Amino acid sequence: MSTTETPDTNHFKVIVMGSGPAGLTAALYAARANLQPLVLEGSQPGGQLTITTDVENFPGFPDGILGPDLMDRMRSQAKRFGAQVKFEAVSAVDLQTRPLEIRTDEDRYLTDTLIIATGASAKQIGLESEKELMGYGVSACATCDGFFFKDKEIVVVGGGDSALEEAIFLTKFASKVTVIHRRDELRASQIMQDRARANDKIHWLWNKQVVEILGSRQDKIHAVRVKDTESGEESEYPCEGVFVAIGHTPNTELFRDVLDLNEVGYIVVREPTTRTNIEGVFACGDATDPIYRQAISAAGSGCKAAIDAERWLETASG
Numbered sequence: 001m002s003t004t005e006t007p008d009t010n011h012f013k014v015i016v017m018g019s020g021p022a023g024l025t026a027a028l029y030a031a032r033a034n035l036q037p038l039v040l041e042g043s044q045p046g047g048q049l050t051i052t053t054d055v056e057n058f059p060g061f062p063d064g065i066l067g068p069d070l071m072d073r074m075r076s077q078a079k080r081f082g083a084q085v086k087f088e089a090v091s092a093v094d095l096q097t098r099p100l101e102i103r104t105d106e107d108r109y110l111t112d113t114l115i116i117a118t119g120a121s122a123k124q125i126g127l128e129s130e131k132e133l134m135g136y137g138v139s140a141c142a143t144c145d146g147f148f149f150k151d152k153e154i155v156v157v158g159g160g161d162s163a164l165e166e167a168i169f170l171t172k173f174a175s176k177v178t179v180i181h182r183r184d185e186l187r188a189s190q191i192m193q194d195r196a197r198a199n200d201k202i203h204w205l206w207n208k209q210v211v212e213i214l215g216s217r218q219d220k221i222h223a224v225r226v227k228d229t230e231s232g233e234e235s236e237y238p239c240e241g242v243f244v245a246i247g248h249t250p251n252t253e254l255f256r257d258v259l260d261l262n263e264v265g266y267i268v269v270r271e272p273t274t275r276t277n278i279e280g281v282f283a284c285g286d287a288t289d290p291i292y293r294q295a296i297s298a299a300g301s302g303c304k305a306a307i308d309a310e311r312w313l314e315t316a317s318g
């Protein structure tokens with residue numbers, strides 16, 4: 001290096017994209033391996049657990065822990081060992097060059113390895129009225145918006161664990177919560193089903209698909225139009241709020257033409273490792289996992305990604 005050149009402070013050995021359990025666990029392990037990782041948190045620091053309430057199934061917390069608290073602890077733990085965390089979202093990547101190039105709206109970074117932990121986002125039903133009324137009575141986050149529905153009658157769309165978790169949580173505020181499911185059998189785990197069924201405030205509407213949300217931004221919501229999935233008959237069901245909890249899609253849009261993705265967009269990794277089809281690029285957490293999607297399995301795969309990156313760097317440096 002000539003005396004006029006300065007080292008590129010934006011060049012890292014490891015960059016982690018995402019700050020949920022996968023990303024922060026990867027950062028913790030990479031930091032403890034002395035790789036001084038940079039975490040680019042994305043638009044939702046802490047990931048999906050920051051919009052949930054009690055996490056009762058993360059080992060080590062016998063009394064449960066609030067999602068945001070768990071994520072604060074993970075972030076502090078990674079920072080304690082030297083991880084740098086920035087509230088920036090990646091807007092473009094170039095994985096064909098060496099070092100890899102990562103751009104955010106604020107900056108440009110170079111990195112020898114990349115760990116993708118971009119997670120997944122809540123799905124929408126796909127209705128015009130849903131889009132129009134999002135934030136005006138339609139929500140995808142009970143923790144964020146439940147408070148606004150005190151003593152109101154609301155509906156939750158979906159039949160999985162998310163829907164029942166939202167429904168149970170919303171009974172703290174709403175006077176009546178109706179779960180609308182498109183089949184007559186729930187997908188949710190037995191323990192969640194038992195809890196929801198035991199809750200007097202929860203009602204059920206089976207074999208119904210929501211086809212329109214009735215209301216306006218000015219007058220709020222007064223009903224949903226539902227279609228019977230067996231008879232095709234349509235009817236209106238009165239409610240003042242709609243919570244959509246119908247699953248997730250992986251946040252992998254940036255990698256669509258670059259990495260191997262499966263048919264619904266999850267990043268394909270070379271199991272049992274976290275390697276992708278590009279050398280030096282690793283992926284973990286919900287962005288790779290259509291099956292388990294748990295905080296603990298995401299954290300576990302984040303640990304694997306950091307170890308994979310560390311070993312890859314050792315081999316690459318000869």
Ligand code: NAP
Nearest residue numbers: 125158159160161162163165182183187245246247292293
């Ligand atoms: P999910 O298990 O995929 O369930 C999605 C639900 O939404 C299904 O009941 C599905 O109906 C319904 N659905 C999908 N698309 C729909 C549409 N366009 N219109 C109407 N309904 C639609 O998703 P999830 O509930 O988000 O759970 C994802 C994972 O996270 C699971 O592994 C779950 O166990 C886990 N999780 C765990 C907890 C917990 O343990 N406390 C909490 C939340 C999530 P069908 O059943 O007919 O397909």
